[in-house]
Amino acid sequence: MAHDSGSRSFDLKAMLRDERFWKIAFQVITLLVVLLLLSFFLGNLNRNLIQQGRAFGFSFLRNPAGFSIGESLIQYRPNDPYWRALMVGLGNTLTLVVGGIVLTTLLGVVAGVASFSKNWLLQKLSRVYVGLVQNIPLLLQLFFWYFAIFGALPNPANQIGILGLAFLNNRGVYIPWASSALLAILGIAATVGAAIAALFLWRWRTKIRIETGVGGQAQSIALAVVALAWLAIITLGMNWTVPAGVEGGGVTGGLRLSREYVASLTALVFYTSAFVAEIVRAGIQSVSKGQWEAARTLGLNAGMVMRLVVFPQALRVIIPPMNSQYMNLTKNSSLAFAIAFPEIYSIATTTYNQTGRPVEVFVVMMATYLTLCLLITVVMNQFNRSVQFKER
Amino acid sequence: MRKWGLLAAALGLTLAACGGGTTTTTNADGEAAPAGGGRLDVVKERGQLICGVDGGIPGFSFVDESGTYTGLDVDICKAVAAAVLGDAEAVEYRRLDSTERFTALSGGEVDMLSRNTTWTISRDTSVGLEFAPTTFFDGQGMLVRTDSGIAGLEDFAGKAICVETGTTTELNLTDQMRQLGVDFEPVVFQDADAAYAAYDEGRCEGMTSDKSQLVARRSTLPNPDEHTLLEVTMSKEPLGPVTTNNDSSWYDVVKWVTYGLIQAEEFGITSENIATFEATENPDIARFLGQEGTLGTDMGLPNDFMVKVITQVGNYGEVYDRNVGADSEFALERGQNALWSEGGLMYSPPFR
Numbered sequence: 001m002a003h004d005s006g007s008r009s010f011d012l013k014a015m016l017r018d019e020r021f022w023k024i025a026f027q028v029i030t031l032l033v034v035l036l037l038l039s040f041f042l043g044n045l046n047r048n049l050i051q052q053g054r055a056f057g058f059s060f061l062r063n064p065a066g067f068s069i070g071e072s073l074i075q076y077r078p079n080d081p082y083w084r085a086l087m088v089g090l091g092n093t094l095t096l097v098v099g100g101i102v103l104t105t106l107l108g109v110v111a112g113v114a115s116f117s118k119n120w121l122l123q124k125l126s127r128v129y130v131g132l133v134q135n136i137p138l139l140l141q142l143f144f145w146y147f148a149i150f151g152a153l154p155n156p157a158n159q160i161g162i163l164g165l166a167f168l169n170n171r172g173v174y175i176p177w178a179s180s181a182l183l184a185i186l187g188i189a190a191t192v193g194a195a196i197a198a199l200f201l202w203r204w205r206t207k208i209r210i211e212t213g214v215g216g217q218a219q220s221i222a223l224a225v226v227a228l229a230w231l232a233i234i235t236l237g238m239n240w241t242v243p244a245g246v247e248g249g250g251v252t253g254g255l256r257l258s259r260e261y262v263a264s265l266t267a268l269v270f271y272t273s274a275f276v277a278e279i280v281r282a283g284i285q286s287v288s289k290g291q292w293e294a295a296r297t298l299g300l301n302a303g304m305v306m307r308l309v310v311f312p313q314a315l316r317v318i319i320p321p322m323n324s325q326y327m328n329l330t331k332n333s334s335l336a337f338a339i340a341f342p343e344i345y346s347i348a349t350t351t352y353n354q355t356g357r358p359v360e361v362f363v364v365m366m367a368t369y370l371t372l373c374l375l376i377t378v379v380m381n382q383f384n385r386s387v388q389f390k391e392r
Numbered sequence: 393m394r395k396w397g398l399l400a401a402a403l404g405l406t407l408a409a410c411g412g413g414t415t416t417t418t419n420a421d422g423e424a425a426p427a428g429g430g431r432l433d434v435v436k437e438r439g440q441l442i443c444g445v446d447g448g449i450p451g452f453s454f455v456d457e458s459g460t461y462t463g464l465d466v467d468i469c470k471a472v473a474a475a476v477l478g479d480a481e482a483v484e485y486r487r488l489d490s491t492e493r494f495t496a497l498s499g500g501e502v503d504m505l506s507r508n509t510t511w512t513i514s515r516d517t518s519v520g521l522e523f524a525p526t527t528f529f530d531g532q533g534m535l536v537r538t539d540s541g542i543a544g545l546e547d548f549a550g551k552a553i554c555v556e557t558g559t560t561t562e563l564n565l566t567d568q569m570r571q572l573g574v575d576f577e578p579v580v581f582q583d584a585d586a587a588y589a590a591y592d593e594g595r596c597e598g599m600t601s602d603k604s605q606l607v608a609r610r611s612t613l614p615n616p617d618e619h620t621l622l623e624v625t626m627s628k629e630p631l632g633p634v635t636t637n638n639d640s641s642w643y644d645v646v647k648w649v650t651y652g653l654i655q656a657e658e659f660g661i662t663s664e665n666i667a668t669f670e671a672t673e674n675p676d677i678a679r680f681l682g683q684e685g686t687l688g689t690d691m692g693l694p695n696d697f698m699v700k701v702i703t704q705v706g707n708y709g710e711v712y713d714r715n716v717g718a719d720s721e722f723a724l725e726r727g728q729n730a731l732w733s734e735g736g737l738m739y740s741p742p743f744r
Contacts, residue, residue, distance in 0.1 A: 051638060052498055052520045052636065052637055052638065053520060053637055053638060054518075054520055060518075066563050066566060066567070067562050067563055067566050067578075067580075068565075068566040068569070068576075068578045069578070069580075070577050070578050070579055070580065078566045078567075078570060079570075143586075147589060147590075147593065151590075151593045151594075151595070155594050170593070170594055170595060171552065171595070250550070259595065260579070337582055338581075338582060338583065338586065339581075339586070340554075340579045340580055340581045340586070340587075340590070342580060346557065346580065346582070349491045349557060349558060349582065350491075350557050350558055350562070350580070352491075352495075353490070353491050353494065353557070353558030354514075354558070354563065355518065355519070356494060356498075356514075356515070356518050356519025356520055356521075358494075358495050
């Protein structure tokens with residue numbers, strides 16, 4: 001009996017001294033605390049909702065919205081339900097995010113590479129741009145572009161025409177565009193398809209030339225055919241409509257990019273590109289000096305050194321932080337509602353105000369931004385894998 | 393194998409604790425609810441009223457360079473503070489924009505709203521608010537540039553209208569334009585300042601809001617004379633103070649203090665002549681001022697709460713004239729906001 005209890009207390013001491021026990025115990029405690037906090041907050045929310053006589057639910061999304069929206073990709077009328085209004089907002093957010101990501105990448109890479117330029121002006125310009133834009137809050141920049149830059153454009157009666165092809169006034173920017181949405185989508189699809197085809201043909205041609213030393217002519221011809229086909233589709237197939245000024249002010253035809261959209265896009269692109277430029281600069285600097293010197297020793301010129309040797313290696317460092325910049329851009333796009341761009345945050349704000357259901361609407365909003373950011377991460381991870389070292 | 397056993401045990405323990413946790417919090421709340429009482433006790437204990445206002449509309453609630461709040465909406469906050477705490481200055485103002493206001497109120501961040509809020513059925517029911525009596529009967533109007541040549545809503549086809557989000561005006565505008573079949577471009581701002589700035593520099597041909605707000609805001613535009621109000625009234629906009637649902641005692645206080653302001657005007661009691669009513673023979677007035685009966689104490693207030701309100705804030709007529717009426721720069725007619733006995737809509741149920 002005595003021996004028994006002795007061994008038990010011995011067991012307990014051994015357990016308390018065992019590192020493995022504590023490792024697990026701490027995890028259990030953490031889990032408990034998290035779950036307790038969560039249940040407290042959810043319980044609190046539930047009690048408050050009940051106290052105010054409101055049950056949690058999403059059926060209100062089927063009620064008619066009753067407000068109008070300035071611009072929309074899909075057809076929308078004020079008596080459409082709230083969920084459709086939110087879809088309109090999502091569409092507008094997507095146009096901002098997709099446009100933003102493409103332009104940010106271009107501008108950011110150019111600004112990042114320019115900071116290594118031998119051209120004094122270009123190099124300083126890049127440094128000043130990054131230093132200035134990075135240190136001013138985005139919201140201020142949005143107001144700056146909206147009120148100071150695009151607000152300074154003339155009213156429709158005195159609008160600025162550019163070669164009779166595009167117009168600028170304080171309502172927005174008018175550019176030539178395909179005559180129907182379907183044609184526009186086909187045009188974009190053709191452009192993307194042609195770009196992918198060209199990329200593969202180019203790689204194939206390079207591979208053949210590396211392996212055999214000659215040839216690749218057939219691929220060159222195919223490349224030219226792709227380019228010609230794309231050019232033909234774009235110039236002849238799109239049925240372009242060109243905006244035309246109207247007597248007394250205003251514009252008909254073409255595509256109107258509202259001032260809200262253009263200002264939001266510009267502010268987001270300029271802001272995010274400054275961060276991208278720094279990432280690109282850091283990436284390029286991470287490539288060892290020996291690589292530059294080796295490339296120059298091979299007789300490559302400055303552009304080729306960057307394009308063929310340094311930049312592909314820099315990409316390994318550049319891609320992961322780029323992911324977070326793209327996500328920042330996505331999340332920051334919600335600030336565009338301050339300058340009246342009807343993106344999803346703006347529509348959601350109106351929705352919860354008219355329905356008095358902030359909790360449900362915020363859940364929808366958070367789910368939307370989370371989904372968008374996760375999608376970006378998935379794509380970027382895929383891309384990241386393709387540029388990492390291939391172990392042979 | 394042992395590892396998994398431990399994990400399962402941990403999970404079971406957690407679930408049990410979680411279940412226990414939920415019941416405990418409910419119990420805690422069950423005890424806390426009666427002790428916490430209503431908003432009225434919270435305000436008394438705090439010794440200060442937290443009032444949600446706009447802060448950017450001259451005449452209604454406007455904060456000047458020295459941080460002082462003035463306006464009709466502000467005076468309602470002051471009246472409630474005077475009634476509950478005996479001091480009209482015991483108010484902390486929170487500036488709220490149109491999208492924040494209801495969440496701030498239902499979240500308990502502010503005790504009441506006095507922020508140009510239109511009384512509608514959906515706000516009263518589905519948003520879960522209680523509307524105290526209307527302190528300003530308004531209607532939605534449209535501000536345009538005098539030289540724009542716009543004479544009515546029909547002229548807005550293809551034109552842009554600036555509007556503030558989360559307001560009834562946003563919905564009314566849509567309804568009116570749908571009815572007229574006019575295709576316009578709404579430019580919806582979250583912030584009133586940004587909306588008026590955009591209108592002023594020509595982004596929109598029209599700016600729509602409550603007429604009183606448009607008049608007040610016009611005075612802050614660089615060239616007020618270049619803008620006119622169209623001769624249209626798009627909606628009824630009864631504006632008044634707001635509290636949350638399911639707190640009757642607090643709602644009663646806000647409601648009857650507001651009525652008290654109107655009733656005081658009807659009795660002819662002003663902040664200047666109130667001393668002459670100290671020994672009144674009129675039983676109605678004696679009850680109203682707490683010399684007889686228990687009207688105040690029944691509500692959880694000092695019995696002479698209306699005396700404090702009238703001495704420190706004045707009656708409704710004084711509040712109106714001082715902020716938006718004859719004695720102010722806006723000089724708005726009383727119109728619908730006159731007493732019922734003078735052809736207006738201001739009417740208080742009897743204090744008895």
